[in-house]
Amino acid sequence: MFCDTHCHLFQEYYEDIDVVINLAKEHGVNRMIVAGCDGKSNEEVMSLLDRTEIYGALGIHPEEVENYQEKDLAFIEKNIAHEKIVVIGEIGLDYHYGKENKEAQIKLFETQLAMAEKYHMPVVIHSREATLDTITSLKKYKVKGVIHSFSGSLETAKIYMEMGFLLGVNGVITFKNCNLKDVIKEIDLHNIVLETDSPYLTPVPFRGKRNDPSKVSNIADFLCELKNVSRESLAKITNENIKRIFDI
Ligand code: NI
Secondary structure (H helix, E strand, C coil): CEEEEEECCCCCCCCCHHHHHHHHHHCCEEEEEEECCCHHHHHHHHHHCCCCCEEEEECCCHHHCCCCCHHHHHHHHHHCCCCCEEEEEEEEEECCCCCCCHHHHHHHHHHHHHHHHHCCCCEEEEEECCHHHHHHHHHCCCCCEEECCCCCCHHHHHHHHHCCEEEEECHHHHCCCCCHHHHHHCCCHHHEEECCCCCCCCCCCCCCCCCCHHHHHHHHHHHHHHHCCCHHHHHHHHHHHHHHHCCC
C-alpha cells in the first residue's frame, strides 16, 4: 500500500472527498497527507482528520505572503499537537513571479521553520526558483522533512539529501521532455517519497484532467520501471522512508 505524501483535497476541487479516498484505496493508496496553504485551507485540513486515511499538514504557502494574517500562524501553533497533524507545510520560497517580496517570504518561511523546530515537527518544503535561499534558511534550523515536488539537478538533490531531506516525486517525472527522470535514476530510493500534489501535476497519460491521490499508483508504476524494482519493494522502501520522517 502507498501513501500520497502531498495533496490538496479541498472542497473547491472535489465534490465528494470520500469518493476520492475510496478511489485511492482501490488503487492501493491508503494514506494521504493533505497540505494546507492558507488560513482557510488549514481549517479545512482540520475538518478532514476524522477520516482514517487522512493525515494533515498545516502551513502558509509563500504565495500567500501578502494575504496571511498573524491569526493564521496562531491557528497552526494551536493545532500543531493534534495527533494527525504530522508535518508543517506547505511552506517555502517561490520567486517564480518575482523577488519583490523576497524579504517578506523569507520572514514567513523562517517563522514557520522556527515553529517546526520548537515543536519537533518535520517540514514539507515548496521551493521554486529559490534553491539557494531555501537551503540558506533551512540550514539555520534543526529540521528535517520533504522537498515537495523536487525537480532540481542531481547536485541540488545531493545537498538536500545530505541535510537529511527526502525528495517528493510526483507526476512531473512522467512528463515528456523532462530531465527529472535522469536525475531520479541516479538517486537511491531510500531518499524518495511519492506524492501527487492533487489537483495539480496530473501524470501521463491523464494530463489535462484533474489529479487525485489514486494516481500515486501510476507514478509508482513509472518509478518501478525506471528503477527496475517491484511495486512491493517500492511500497516497502517508501513507507520506511515516511516512517523515518513522519509520525504516522
Ligand atoms: Ni502542493
